[in-house]
Amino acid sequence: MDLAISLDFNNKYVPLHRQVYEELRKAILxxxxxxxxxxxxxxxxSQSLGISRTTVTISYEQLKSEGYIETLVGSGTFVCAQLPDDLLRSIPVEHVQKITRPQIQLSKYAHSLVEADVPGITEPLTTINFRYGRPAFDKFPMQIWHKLLSRHCSPVNSNWLDYSTDHKGYxxxxxxxxxxLSRSRAVKCDPDQVMILNGTQQALYLIMRLLIDTGDTMALEEPGYLSARRVFLSQGAKLLxxxxxxxxxxxxxxKQYTNESIKIVYVTPSHQFPTGSILSLPRRLELLAWTRQTGALIIEDDYDSEYRxxxxxxxxxxxxxxxxxxLYVGTFSKVLFPxxxxxxxxxxxxxxxxxxxxxxLNDRHLPLLEQYxxxxxxxxxHLERHIRKMRSHYDQCRQILVQALKEHFGERxxxxxxxxxxxxxxxxxTPLSDEEIVQRAGNEWSGNASC
Ligand SMILES: Cc1ncc(COP(=O)(O)O)c(C=O)c1O
Known part of the structure; x- marks a missing residue:
């Protein structure tokens, strides 16, 4: 009995027995x-293909062990009468084209994400990187971090390998x-009120999931932090x-929105993002008085207040x-690393x-090793020492940048x-658009000055 099978004798990556197996499997499916x-x-x-019998035997053994073929003693080898469901599910894509499935039904949440502009990862490689909000990685105390990592990641200390039973964090x-927080920010709380999370973004996400329903009204700063806005929109909030x-x-x-029932106000009071203004004390007190009157909540995103x-x-x-x-949100993305x-x-x-x-429910808990x-x-x-050191470093960078900007642009x-x-x-x-300015700054750096 002849069976047409095509083999690629030049293929260095897929051995012949695997090719025979794949071809027979496809033919069955x-x-x-x-x-x-x-x-x-x-x-x-083996004779018709011009390959060794051992090669064919290996393929047959594989097909038998997976339930595609069976040998009946004295009669020969046959395709199994019934193929298990899970084998049918593994039919290669090229063989299932004809099976049309109804379109996958997305949830309302998924629909809200279809248009969401989640930040991309492309970033031009430049010698001077003006991307905001990135700490100076070369100043990170790597040796200390390494020492502490080794302290916990050792054969005598393996308890961090297990699931954590503390859902709020270590x-x-x-x-x-x-x-x-009590020393540096006058925050009043006890450990039961603190949740360790995967950064500000997860804090905002959980707040949305638990406190906002579609159509609820939220107020936020304009201009403001886009990543917060994205989370709020994904939950269907109405934004003011x-x-x-x-x-x-x-x-x-x-306060003028008297007809709106504002559920949450999102603010970055220590260093407004992106304008950098600092919410004055009278305004803070006014905002708190307003929440007392209206019952609204405040999300206080205190992302880089360490640096003043x-x-x-x-x-x-x-x-x-x-x-x-x-609801006070803080992060180690700026004081340590994102x-x-x-x-x-x-x-x-x-x-x-x-x-x-x-x-x-979202992700059980954060890795324990990093928390230790x-x-x-x-x-x-080490944290407060590092912050003090970085404060003076960023202060110097800031002065150099401010001086250079004034020198080059003067009154403009x-x-x-x-x-x-x-x-x-x-x-x-300038009459130039943001894009043009960015492009010209790039040209300037690469030596094609056109400003
Ligand atoms: C306003 C604001 N909040 C928080 C963060 C930090 O977010 P995460 O903790 O998710 O890294 C940033 C980062 O740029 C930010 O600009």
Whole structure:
């Protein structure tokens, strides 16, 4: 019995026995070799293909072990009468083209994401990188981090390999964060209110999932943080943009929306993103008074408040709040490094258990090893030492940049938000569009000056 099989004798990557196996399997699955049909003997197939009998035997053994063919003693080898469902599911794509399946039905949430502009990963490689919000990686205390990693990642210490039973995050880390926040930001909380999360982004995501329904109204700064806006939109929130000026969010404007039932206001009071203004104390108190009256909640995104240059720190809104209205979000992305993916959310006490459940459902918990390392890093004083060092480094960079901008653009440049944080905003007096400016700056750097 002849069976047409094509083999590629030049293929260095797929051995012949695998090719024979694949060809026979395809022939069975697409019905060329129907159920109960005899398959050629190993001897005849090896002869007709001009390959060794051992090669064919290996392929047959594989097909037998997977239930495609069977040998009936004294009669020969046959295609099995019934192929198990899971084999049919593994039919190669080219053989299932004719099976039409109904279009996959997406959830409402998925529909909200179809148009979402999630940031891409393309970024031109340049010698000077002006991308905002990136810490200076070359100044990271790698040796200390490495030492702490080795301390925990050792044969005598393997308890971090197991699942964590603490859905809010490693308790010693939560305690370390509580005392750090109380010292540096006047945040008032106990460890039960703190959730360790995968950065600000996850905090915002969980807040949305648990507190916002489609059509609920939220207010946010204009201009503001796009990644927050993306999460809010994905949950179907109705967004009210509130302008910011040199004192931060214009609370007066917020108060004018008397016909709207605003559920949450998202703010970056320590260093408004992107303008850099700092929400003044009177405005903070006004905002808190407004939440007391309306029952709205505040998301306080305190993403880079550690860096202030010459200004006295203003206590976090959370610390000034007396009515459990603030959900305080912090991150280690700026003070340490963003790929660490550790941030925290300080919640009103009543909400903490619910968030812990949501976190577990979402991704169980964060890796324990990094939480152990970070705990020691904070408790042994490395974090605050690193912040002090970086504050002076960023201050120097900032002065150099401000000086260069003034030197080159003179009256045509307005610099905003340079008193805090790790970015500043520049307004240029020019008829050129943003894209043109970016392009010309690139040309300038590569030597094709056209400004
Ligand atoms: C306003 C603001 N919040 C938070 C973050 C940090 O987000 P994550 O903690 O998810 O890295 C950033 C990063 O650029 C930011 O600009």
């Amino acid at each position: 697409c019905g060329r070799l129907p159920a109960k049909h005899r398959v050629p003997s190993t001897r005849s197939l 308790l010693p880390l939560r305690k370390a964060i509580v005392s750090y 943009p509130i302008n910011v000026d040199s004192e931060g969010l214009m609370v007066e404007e917020l 240059y010459g200004e006295r720190p203003i206590p976090a809104l959370q610390g000034l709040d007396e009515s459990d209205s603030v 790929s660490l993916r550790i941030g925290y959310l300080v919640l009103p006490k009543s909400l903490a258990p619910l968030f812990a459940r949501a976190k577990w 390392v970070l705990t020691d890093f904070i408790e042994e004083g 440049v307005k610099i905003l938000g340079e008193k805090a944080g790790i970015h500043l905003m520049v307004k240029l007096q």
